[in-house]
Amino acid sequence: MEIKVVKDIMGANDQIAQKNRQLFDKNKVFVVNVMASPGAGKTSLILETIKRLKGKVKVGVVEGDISSSLDAEAISKEDVPVVQINTGGECHLDASMTASALDNLPLADIELLLIENVGNLVCPAEFRIGEDMRILIASTPEGDDKPFKYPLMFHEADAVLINKIDLLPYLKFDVDAFSKAIKGINQKAKIFPLSCTTGDGIDKWVDWLRGQAKG
């Protein structure tokens, strides 16, 4: 006997993502899913963003890693609520892992929640976690061919942050070609060239983020 099913396998994840979103809406939390490859500067970007929002916006952080709590320790020095999720081998955060972290965060006291996904340019794009916005950090040493190699990540991002622009004099990285490639698959993506080391371009990104969070 054949039974017609036609059900999305990701449906279970999406349902939990919707519940997370409901919880965020109830507490008026704007949620950003921070995605990038390992070493692109996710934690550095989060630290720089927190520093600039200090006293203006109440920030909380979820750190997703396969193992260790190194990133959460670095964030906690900034005196913001932070929860570490260890995925224990999984290559991305999914909605239920995110939900488990939310129990340990004072959501009512958070206006902006930055969720650092596992360093990976493939899998995180496929799992919604209940976020309002997805950003992708691409750093210059990774090369300017990445939009072609990891199209889904670039397709799904609301903003692409080009980090480590202070290294441009030493690299064959064409910012214009890279931006054009991104726009080719994702016209709506905002692009912010910046450097977490020198601070160049960070204010522009943070101003835009604040505008989005208010809207």
Place this chain on the structure above:
Amino acid sequence: MHELSITQSMLDLVLEQAKNAGAKEVGKINLVLGVVDRAVQFYFDFLSKGTPAEGATLSFKVIPTTARCRNCAQDFKLGEFDWTCPHCKGNNIEIVGGKELFVESIEVD
């Protein structure tokens, strides 16, 4: 890798449907997806042990990655490094096929 959690979600979905239909055994699962990964079969064999879906055949209907040009509204298959529309040479595209991942039907006894 996330094939493990995806395969688990797929199995949960199949077992629920089979149970609702009062089936004792699942013989075949027809999947529609963008990418076939041998890992899905590997994890399925492992995860389905001892369930009514143990030993079921997995059938994969693969949907190629397809883009639609926003300028001229025509569909085309994506090349690896060339994301330009072959019809109008525009490069404002959206992905319209190849992201599918669902259970189309199951065959049970």
